Structures are given as C-alpha cells and as structure tokens.
Amino acid sequence: MSLNRKLISYGFTDLEKSRRFLGAPELQGLNDDDLFAGLAVAADPDLALQSFVRLLAVDRRAVGAAFSDQGRRAPLFRLLGASEALGEFLMRHPRHLDVVRPAPAVLPVVTQEELRAALLSSVGADPAEANPVAGVGGIEAYRRLRVAYRRHLTDLAVRDLCHCAPVDYLPVVARELADLATAALEASLAVARADLGEVYGADTVARVKLAVIAMGKCGARELNYISDVDVVYVAEGEDLDDSTLTRIGTGLASGMSRGVYSPGTEPALWEVDANLRPEGKDGQLVRTLQSHVSYYQRWAKTWEFQALLKARAAAGDPELGRRYEEAIAPFVWASSQREGFVEGVRAMRRRVTDNIPRDEEARQLKLGPGGLRDVEFTVQLLQLVHGRLDESLRARDTVSAIGALSAGGYIGRSDALDLDDAYRYLRVLEHRIQLMQMRRTHLMPEDETALRALARSSEGCMVTVRPSAQSLHDKWQRTRKLVKRLHESIFYRPLLNNAATLQPEDVQLTAEAAQARLAALGYQDPRGAMRHIEALTGGLRRRAMLQKQLLPILLAWFADGVDPDAGLLGFRRLSESLGESHWYLGMLRDSNAAAERLCAVLSSSRFITDLLEVSPESTKWLGSDAELVPDTFDTQWQEIRSKMSRHPAPNEAIRLIRLIRRRELLRIAIADSSNLLSQPEVGEALADADRAAILGALHVAENQVFGQEEQLTHVVVMAMGRQGGREITYGSDADVIYVHRPLPGADEAAAQKQAEAVVARLAALLTQPCKPPVLAERVLEIDTALRPEGKQGAMVRSISSYREYYRRWSLVWEAQALLRARPLAGDDDLAAEFLALIDPVRYPQDLGETGVREIRRIKARVESERLPRGADPSRHLKLGRGALSDVEWLVQLLQLQHAHAVPALRVQSTLAALDALGDEGLLPSEDVGLLRDSWTLATRIRAANVIWSGRGSDLLPSSRRDLEAVARWCGYGPGSGSELEEDYLRLTRRSRAVFERHFYGY
Template structure:
C-alpha cells in the first residue's frame, strides 16, 4: 500500500502537509509502522503529527516512547490528537512530559478531591494540613507553579477521559474531577493571596479572617467543563474584628486569589473567576457576611437567583463557614417556587439565554440552543424547585444525579430518564471534546469538515476503530436535540395527563398534589381548575380525546409560556368543544406546530381574541397559513358587503351580516398582529378599511330604508375625522365623523335636510347594534360627530353650501385644525371631491396669524387641565398625558397649519406621514422627530395592548404588574419585560414632552 493510502486509512486529511512532516529529521529512527499505528489512535492525526514533531524537537527522548509501541505510547497519541493547548503546555513545561507515559485504561477512575487539593497546595509551598494554608512563594513564581501543576492534572485527566471505552459513562467523573481541580486551584490561590497580604496587614489579622468560597453553576454542581468561567460567591467572617476591616481583608483575599488563577503571566491564566452571581451582581460588594447574604436573599433577591443557588457549594476557604452558608440558604432555595413572580422570572431568564445567542450561532449551539444542554438543565432544575420542598431525595446538585433522583422518586418516567440522561451525557462529551482542542470556552459545533471528522472520532470510545463521517455526527447531534426538546415536553406535561386521564400502566403517575404543584410552578394560578380542563379534554376513547392526549404535552407548555395560562387553557377547552371533531381542526393541531403555537399564544395572551374566537371558532383555521391572515383590502370587503346586501335586502339581516364581516376582519387583523405579520401602520390601515366598509354598507342600508318610503331627496357623504381620518385607529376605536349632504336638483332644501338627518340617525343606530351572538370584549362601532362645526351645539348634518358659508364667515382655528384629518370614506364621490376642494384652503392656509397660534396653545392647555380624568397620573395617560398622543399630534398639526401650504408633503391626514414630511423639510430636528415618533407609536401600541389583552379599552399605562406584563408581551417585549416597558414609556414621553414644550409653547407665535 502506498504511503498516501496508508495516511488516508489512518485518518489524515492534509496529505501534503503530512508527507512533509513525516520527512522531518525529528522522526528519524522512529519505526514508521508504529508511528502510523499510534496516529490511528488520534482523533486528529494531522494535529497529533505537528505536535509530536514540535515536542521531539525540544525533547528527543520521546522517540523511545513512540518506538515502545501502542501499549506505551497510547496516552501520547490520544492527547496530542485531541488537544493542541495541552501539547503547547508540554512544550512550555517539558518537566511534565512524563504524563505521556501514563497507562490508558478503558475503565478509568477519578482522582479524589483531597489528593488534588494537596497537590496544588504543595505546588505553592503551603501546608495542606493547616487551617488557613499560607503559600511559601508569592507573585509570579507562585502563579506559575500553581498553574503548571493544575495543567499537569488536567493533562492526566484528559488522557484518562480520551482512553475511556465509554466517554459518556466517564463524563460525570470527568466533570466532578474538573470541579475538584478548580476548587483545589482556588484553595491554592487563596494560600498565595494570604501570603501576598502579609505585607499589607498584620499576619494575625489575615489569619483571623475566615473567607468561604462558594462555587456556583457547574463548579458548585461538580460538573465543570474543561474550560469555563468559575462562578463563585464569597462569605467573610472575623470574630472580634471591625466589620469594615474584615470586609477589606476578605476583599483582598478574594482579589488575590483571582489574580493567582486569572492574571496574565509566563504560564497563561487558567480561567476567569466570575463573582457576578453575588447579591446585587457587579454593583454589590465583593464579599459579605453570612447575615448580609441572608438579608439580601430574604428581602431583595430575584426568583432566578434561587435557581442559581440550587448549585451553591462550598469549594474553598473556611469549610465551617461554607457549611453554614449552605445550610442557611437551603430553606430559601426549596421554598422559592412559592414566591410571587417565580415562573415569570425563570421564563425570562430562559428567554434571555435564547435571545442573546448571536443569529449566526443559533444553529451551532450545543449548550444554549433549542434541544441543547440548557434545555436539559432547565427541565431538571425546575422539577427540583417544584417538588423538592417536600421531597428531600431530589435535593442534589449535579444534573445526572438529579435525573436519577427524579426518576427514582417518580417525577420522571424511567424510560424518559434514561433517554434524558443519555442525551445530556452525549452533549457534554461533544462540548468537552470541542473545548479540549484549544482550551477555549466555546459551545459551538465546528463547521469545517476536518474539524467535524476529528470531533466524531474523539467522541467515540477508545475501543472503537471507526471514523464516522461528519454527516453522521451532525445527524446524531440533530437527532439528540430533537429528542431533548420532546423529552422536555413529555417530562413536564405527560405525567399530568397520566394523573388525570390514566394513559397507560408504564406511564409515571403523579399524585394529584404533585400535579397541581407542577402546574402552579409553571404559572397556572388555579391548578385545580387546570386539572379539570385537562380531564375534560382527555377523557374518553374518542379520536379527539386520543389526539388531545398526544398534543397536550406540547400545548400545555406553549399555553404556560403566555401571560395568563389559566385563561388560555379555558379558552382552548371551549374552542375545542365548539369545534368538536372537526377534521380540519384536529388535523391542524397535529400537523402544523406553528398554527398550534400561535393558537396557544393568543389564547393565553388576549382576552379580546379569545372571546372573538369563541363565537367564530372556524376562524382558527386561519392560523395555519399567513395567507389566510392577510387583511382584506377595502375593495374586497365592499364587494363582499354588496353581495350580501343584494342577497339580503331586508335591513336588519343585511346589517347583521355587515357587522359580522367587520367583526371577522377585526379578529383576522388581531391574530395577524399577534403573529407579527402586520406592523403598527398596517394594523391601523386594515382596521380603518374594515370600519369604512361597514360605514359605507350601513349608509346604503339607511339610505335605502329612508328614501324607500319618501323618495330620494339628497346625496350623502360621511367624512372621517380624528384618528379614523388618519387611518391610525386601534381595536375598539370610535369613528369620529362629519356628515355632509347636497340636495338633488329640484328638491326642497328643508325636506332634504330632514331626510339627511333621518339617514344619519338611522346609520348610527344600525352600526351601534351589537352582533349576535354578543361578545363581551367587542364594542359596536360608536359614531362620534363632536368635531363638526360648532361641535355638539351645531347641526348633526349640513349641506355643502352650509359648510361653505360657515367656514367663510364663522369658522375658528380649532375647526381648521380638526379638518387636517378630514377624509371622505362613504357616500357620493362627486360630493367628496367638492368637499375636499372646499376645505383644503381652510386646513392648509397660506399662513396663520399669531393670534391663531395663541388660540391653539390656549385650547391645548385647556384640554390638558379639563379633559384629563380626575385622579389620573399625567405621566401614565396614553392620550392626554405628558408627551403622549395628544402632545405629538397637536405639535404635528401646528406645523401642518403653519407650513402645509408651502410643503405639499404635509397635506396628509396621517400623523406618521406628517412626521416624516416634517423631518424631510427640516421643520424640526431629526432627533426630535425620532423621539416624537417613538412616543406616539409606543403609546398607540400600548392602547391596543390594553384592549387586546384584557378586552377592555383603557387610556392608562397599566399599574398592575400582571396587566403591564400582558401589554408588554403584546408590544414585543420578552417575558418579564413589564418593568422595561414602563421605563421605556416614561422615558420617551418625558423626552417627548420636553420637545413639545420647546417647539409648541417655546417658539414665537
């Protein structure tokens, strides 16, 4: 066989480079056959070859080890083929090359923690038996000795790990030993720090200060990675010493310990010591007394901090103080699921982890992505926090032990536990092997085929001679991720169904109390009610019940992710009962996960949508495709309404159908809005089109009814005003309008006026009738004509000539301002054109006087003082509050009155379009326009969120945290974003008010 074929068979990828290095003088005298046999053991022969040549150049005696054959050189080839970083360490520290002579065992054992502690303390000259060991060497020399000793042990562990027949079986031992090794490094670093502090404080004072180092995260759980930040918390204590002085010495000890393991030096840093999980995070003191820790946790800690404390373990420093810390925080940990906001906090933390993954890494994440390590850990930890308050058997820290304990106690089925454990071990082995290469903190699956090939080999046991293809590794990884996600759903929710519906004998049965506890911890405020709904959905042997039992584990999780899981589950039950055995509904839930997830999201987040779905359950079919959720434009809606009116000429039935069409479109728009298909502008346009079509239909019905008995005397026009005129309405908005008519030739003007009054009265009555069946969250379309000339004191409807005379003789500046949003929406087209020709010179004047500006300012000030509801907080009122909708709109309209004659782009009824024109014409600074736009859009979105989430309209930023959370979710904030929404709104409106004051009141009239 040629050399190249031998190299390919051995696993080399870069044949040209391999040939070049094999010809190096350093390899002279080494048996070629034994060399290739050794490289066959390497995960990455290319890497092993380069490292071996480099080592031989420095230490030629290694040639004897290679010539000794596989039994002597296995450790060398396995290590050099898996870790470039550890090869570099041996190059730097050839005195440790003897680690390569280790015997490889397919069933390796771990090294006890006391031996690791002793070894690292002795490396810095400290007495391992001393109560507070003090290093004999300090500074760079101590750091170098500590780190070299650490890396020697790391190399020894890596050799045992790589030589194991089953890496998954050895993984918990490796993680435990890595955590013990890190703890030993911290202990030795603390000994060095005590020696360093001797020059700053009296030795007796340093000795009197007890410092306990509490490991958190994977270090605390004794399941550390090869390279990872080591999370810690510090506890300090000193009898008879001033607390401030004890804290200063404790801080010095902690800082010195961190320098010993993390500062730059001849021997590189080991890893970062991260103390950000301490109380108050980066803003809190580095060290605290035990009492201070407990005070914080009892009074101010967030719920997620107790989840972090689940892993807390004393790893270095004073063992007695560390033990007391563990015992003191334990009761707080195991009762934390009872805290208000516990679920939201855990969900928010979980959501942040996913959201913070860079987009280009999401498909490569082993740890944080869907179906990754974090999903396993989250599942296990939440189960522990839910059930361990009454079951001490599951109070364990590391994940593999926790899975076993949860299974033994009956909280996870045995089969599920085996699969979850296997998946977790497999993912951790992949993570370990990836990190070993360069000892860098990474959790990303490599992309290069050569790197994938090496990883596939490294993840196999030492007894395997197979070299899997990269595609096989990726398929195995993807399969594991899918299974982890499915297990998460099964483990949380399947036992709930087993409890309520008696699925099968081999299914784990939770007690009713445990099932309710789990539901409560997942956010259901009425666990008993939730259990009743599950029973109703899964009872019996019908096809629907069987399918519900299959789907509910997934659906319950999606519902639990919403703001109001109880309402969501109730809504789901009612919808399912209304649709019965409809084949399309059951098929959609089974076959379209996106449709099912959308359904669960809206049911648990929107009372408005849920109520509308309950009376129009067939509309759930839209959830399956974006195409069905696209709003119907005005022409399409009007064509449908005309068709219905032609088929149902009777006024009552025609109007009923028109109202149902409007309600259907509101539901379609709301679901599309919730699904993120529409932006805010599109929502306003779509809702306005639905209202316009309904008003036009009602006008035709009213005209037919009135004129049918007395003959047609006049043409009618409905003009939209306010936000309806600007096509920027929200759900449940009133329709601000004006009515115009023009008598037909030869008609008596007075009779025409009376007929017009009867038509508009009938139109308003038709629109305000509720739909049948009625929906609590739905409001009929209220018609408000208060913006007509002379306001409520003026006639309800005027002829066009009457408008002309009024505007020429008596109109006030506020009426010109109101006309800025006038937009004909229903009635005679010729009359609409003539009306616009009449009002355009009024609303877009060549100029306005200083008196007009002062009058606008006076009216605005009066509106603020008189129309704001009594007791309402001006900072939280979305319409009339400081910097809110009214401020932005009045400032925009003032600029339109002043400049629209010269700037045609300002001749728009839409606020956002007007703001864009103001920015383009530089009538306001661009930064100010951006702030005004942000304030207006956020206030508008919150108003919609108020009605969509609760079914009730409100012009106030919610003060209830639950209501605020619901609105925040609607506005696009992540779970737990209520506070962020509140802060954003108060901030942007405060800035917007400053801009308003500066440009509305501050500029000369």
C-alpha cells in the same frame, strides 16, 4: 503499499508534513510497526506524530521507555492525538511522563482528599491544617501549583481517553475535574495567606476566615476540562474592624485568583469568576455571612437563587462554608414561590440565548437549541419547583438530579434515560473539543479533519471501525433534536398522565405536584388548568388522541404568553366548537406556525379570543399569511351589496353587514399579532371596515325611509377626527358629521326632517341589538360631537346651512376639526361640493394672531378640564404630556397656518402631515422624528389595551401584568414591560418639550 496509501489508511490528512516527520532523525531506531500501531489508536494521527517527535527531541529516554512498553504505548498516543496542549505540557516537563500508565481493568478514582493533599504539598503547605499556609510563597509557589495541577489533569485525561465507554465515565471525570479545581483554589489560597502574612502579619491574617463557595459546574462537581470557575467569597474576622476584614479578605481572594490565572512561566490554569456574587460586578468582592443573608432576603432576583442551587463550600474555612450553605438553602428552595419566578428563570435562559453570536448558533454545544443549557434549564426548573417539598431532589449535579427526578416520579423513566444519555454525550463532545487546546469553547469544529478526530476520541477505546465526520455530525444532530423535544415536553407531558392513561413507563405526578408545576410555569389557576387538560385529553376520540400528542408543546406556548390560563381555556372552547373538523386537527398537527400563532393570541388577547370563540372557523386563517391580508374597501362593499341584494329585509341586511365588519376586525387583529401589518396599515384597514359598514348601513337606512315616503334629499356622511385621518385603532368611535342637499323642488323643512330620519336610522342600525344577535360584536359607535355648535347643534344640516354657518359664525376650533374631514358614505357630488365649501375654512389664507391665541387657549382648557380626575398626565395616552393630543394639536396648528400656501399640508393623516412639515422645513427633521415616534407608540399602546383586555383605555398600564401584555403587542420581548414604560415616559417627555417650543413658542 505506498507510504501515502498507508498514511491515508491510518487516517492521516496532511501527507506531506507527516512524511517529513516520519523521516525525522528522532525516530531512528524505533520499530515502524510499533509506531504505526500507536498512531492507529490516535484520534488525530498527524498531531500525534508531530507531538511524539517533539517529545523525543526533549527527552528520548523517558519517551522511549513509554513507547517500548506495550501497555503504555496506546495511552501515550491517545493522549498526544487528542490534546496538543497536554502534549506541550509534557514537552515542558517530560519527567511527568510517568502518569502515562497502562490502563488497568478498573480505573482508579482519585479522591478529593488526595488531590487537596497533593496540590497543597506542591506549595509546601500542610494538608492537615484547616486553613493552611504555604511554605513556599510568591511566583515560585504558583508555578509549582500549576505544574502539579497539570500533572493530575494529564493523568485524568489519560484515564478518560483510554476508557471503553467515555459516556459512562463522564460523571467521574467531571467530578474529579471539580475536585482538582477546588484543590488548586485551596493551594493558591494558602500561598495568598503566606504572602499577605508578610504585609499584615501572620497572626492578623490568620484571624480572617475566608470561605470560597464554588458555584456553577464547579459547585455541582461536574466541571469541564477548561472552564471559568465561578466563586463567591464569605469572610469573618475575630476582633477585626470591618475595614481591616474587608481589606484582608479581598487581598486573600485576589491573591488566590492570581495564583491560578495571572501570567507566569507556567501558563495560567483558568479564570476565577466572582460575578455571581451579590450585585454582580458592582458588588463587594468579599462579604460577611450576614451581609449575604441580608442581600438574599431583600434584593436578590430569581435567577440568583437558581445559580445558588449549585453553591458548595469548596475551599477555605470549612465551618464558615458550612454555615453559608445552611443559611442560603432555605432561600433556594422557597424561590419558586416568589412573584415573577417564571419570568425570572425564563429571562435568564433568554439572556444566554440572546448573547449567542448568530454565526455560532448552529455550532453551539452548550447554549444553542437542543444543547447542554436546555438540559440544565429543564432539570433545574423542575428541581426548584418540586424540591421545596421533596428533599430527595436537592442534588447539585445534573446527572444525579435527573436520576432523582426519575426516582421521585417527576420525569418518566424513558425520558430520564434519554435525557441522561444525551447530556452525557454532549458533555463528552465538549470535553474532547476543549482537551485539544485546553481552551474554553463550546463550538463544534467546522473542519472535517477536526470533526473526524473528535469522532474518534469521543467513541471510546473499544470502537473497531473509525467513525467518520458525517456519522458524528448526524449523531449530534439527532441528539440536539432529542434534547429539544425533551426540553419542550418534560414539563408538560407528566401533566397529561394525570388526565389520561399513556404508556405504563410514563410518570404520573400527584395532583399536588402537577399543580405545583403548572403554578411555577405561570398558570394562576392550576386546578382549573388540570380540569381543562382532562377535558381535552379524555376519551379515545381522534381529537383527544391528537391533543394528547400536541398538548406538551401547546402548554409550553401558552406558558410563554401573558395569561396561560386564558390561553388554555380559549383553546378548550375553540376545540369543543370545532369538534372533529378535519382541517382544524390537521392544521394543529401539520403547521407549527399556525399552532404557535393560535397559542400566542389565545394567551395574549381577550379581544381576539372572544371573536374566535364565535367565529371558530376563522382559525384556519392562522395557517396562511395570504388569508390574513385584509379585504380592501371595494371587496367589502361588493360583498355587502351582494348580501343586501339577496337579503333585502333591513334587520337581516344590517346583521350581515355587521358580521362582515366583525370578520374583518378579527382578520386585521390576527394579522397585526403576526406582524404582517404596520401600524399605519392597521389604521387604514380598520377605517376601510368601518367605511364599508357605514356605507352599507346608510343604504339600508335610506331604503327604509325612502320606502315609506318619497325621497326628498341626498345625505352624505363625512368622516372626522381619526376616522377622517384613517388612523383609528380597535374600538375607536366613528367621528362624523352629516350633510344633506334637498332635491330640486323639495320642501326644505320636509327634506330636513327626512335627512334627520335617515341619520337617526343609520346610527340605530349600527348600534342597536340585531335579531338574531351578532355575538361578541364590537359595536361601531357614531360620534357627532364635531358638528357645528357641537352637541347643541343640529344633527344634520343642508349644504346651504353649512355655507351660511361657516360664512357667519364658524369658530377656529371648527376649522381645526375640518382639517381631517373626508367623505365616508353617500352622494359623491354632494361630498365634492362640501369639500369645496370647507377648503377655504380649513385652509385659511391668514389664521392671524387671534386665531393662534384661541387655539392655544382651547388646548390649555382641554388639558386642565378634560383630563380625568386623578389621572397621571405622564401616563395618559390621549391628553397626557407629549401624547396624541399634543402631537395632533401642533400639527393642526401648523396646517392652519401654512396649508393655504403649502398644498402638501392638505392631508388628513397626522403622520402624513408630519412628514410634509419636515419636507417643507416647517419643523426640524429631528423634531418630526421624535413626534412621529411618540404618536406612533401612544397609538400602539391604545390598540394594545383593547387587544389585551377587550376594553378600551387611554392610560399606560401600571400593573406589571398589563404592562407586560401591552409591551408584547408593541413588539417588545418577554419581560420588557418596564422597558416599554421607560421608553414611553422618556419619549413623551421629550415630545412635550418639542410641542411647547413650537406650539407655545417657549
């Protein structure tokens, strides 16, 4: 066999380089068979060969002794092929090659006490002392400490790499790594005490007690090979003032950190991270115990208690550390009862996920979907929920916690086994990746050679067939999918067992535990939620069986919404309405997108839920974006005409027209919730639905009136206000005015009376109850307050009356109102004539100073008189500071002043007019952008108020829950209610300044 073929068969990849190393003089005299037997067990034989040759060059005698010992040879090559960093450590310190020993049948366990004694002895400190002081200080002590640490780390790595089942050995490795790290902290702290003693005096420093509280994986004794070590410091001093205590305590903490992380001749070990302390990076590095307790009593956030779940006194004064643990524990186990517990825990998980660079997400072992953090998040949340009453769950490390949750009946046995296996496997991969360079990383390698080496090093010493890179990748992907499924189902699947019998090995929570879990996950009425779950999963019908499978995921999606109770109730009602409908069950089973959309709208929108309950068949739209495209006006009008032709009776015709409008409102709202429509598109679609309904109602009204008497006139409905601008939201009234023109030869008085009858019937048809009723209808209210003379004026006028009125008596506010007039329904010729009549009125040649002053006077009066009593002007969406009214009045004033000369301003839409003002240089572009943003956000919030509660409101919500719901609808992420509030208040404050500058000339 040629050398190349032999190298390939042994797993080498860089053949040219490896051939050169095989010819190195350092290998002369060594048995080739023994060499290749050693290389055969190396995860990366290329690396193992190179490191072996370099080691021989440093100390041939020591390396040769290990090589010639058959029991030591395999461990040596396993180490050199799995860790370049530890190979380089042995090159720097070959005398420590003695840790490469034959693997015994039972691997030894090194205790905390043995590690503490060894590392303290390395710096000359007495391990028998509670707060030892190093005999050797300064840089040399730190060097000795790091060498001693790496000696023990290498010893552990050899045992780990030689174990037949690394997954089984993982808890021992993680525990010993944590103990080794805390021993290093203790030794480094001893050096810091010695160094500070020279500055402040040994007696003074000795009076300062410092407890080092390990957090995170170190606190849980499940540390990685290389990881930040999270700590919190607690200090006390005997007869020392606060300033001296803080100064010395900070010096001890800083010196301890430098000992393991500062640059030196021996490389740093790992970083000591104190950012989990109270107030994070901005807080004091060292605090007294009472200061810690006060902070957690008054200011701590939920995620901080989750972090404290793993807090453990690790180094320093043991008695002070014990008192810290006892003082903090009650806060941890009561945290699930805090308001906002769920939001806080989820926000912490989202922050972690959001910080993953996009190009790394698919490679993340720890933070990505189906990664280690999903396991830890799942376990910790269950511990916090149930550990308040069950002390058996108060384990710090994840593996023990999974076992306790299973033993206590909070996780099914099979789920617990799967979760434990997946967690251990992912941790082994993480360890092997970190071992290579001793770098803090959680990314799967991309290079095939590195993947192959990872596969070999993670499978254990009993594997006879070398695993491939592809087999590793496939197993990892299966594990990710398993973890993701468990993460989604473990919270919820046991709840189903309270309502239905599943598999015998599955857990069944007590009623109290089930309700505690639901409450902690955001359900306000856990008992009611359990009743809904029982109703949905009871029985053996096809629907119940399918919902048993789906509910773990659906319950999670409901919990992600603002009101999970409403979501679950709405889902129950919808499912009961649709029964065994094959398309409904199939959509839920086969379309994740449709099911997730359904959960989102049911738990976040009373408006949509109400409409879906009476139109459950509309649920099928959720599975198709094409079905959610709003019907155009022409399409709706064609359908209405068809309905009226088949159902000429007025009551039936108007009922069908109103049903069509209700259907379109629901379609638009669902499309809006799915981000398929922009805000302007929503306004236009809603305006089309209203226009079609009003046009249909006008035809029904005319048929009724003209069917009883001869037609004497034509009637036109003109849209005004936001209806005219096609900028309405859900629940908007229809601002209109009515115009009629008597037929030639008709009596004007009789024609006027007939026109009044038509418009009265039109309004009644749109608002009065139908027979049979249109359930859950959002009635279209007609508002005619913008007609000439306002509420005191005639409901409908003839075209000639309008002409005379505008010639003789029209006021400036009426010209302003006409800016948004648009034909809505009725005779086209009459509409065109009316538009020609009002154009000179609404686009005057010269508004004049008198007109400007009058508009300003009316605006000031509106602000002082129409704002509801007690309303906060900064939060009123319509009349408040910098809100809709300010933007619209400014735009309309500029239109009145310039539209006669600038045709581009002759538009009904506020946003279109704003853009034209910017294009024509009548407003600075930055002001246009600011006004647009303010108007758009206020409009969006008004719509969200209706969507969330089913009722209209012109106020920015003040309750946290309402604000959260509105923020979600406005496109903000979960937990961003306060961000929306801050954005709105800041934006409208700036918008008001722009308004005052241009409207009042301030």
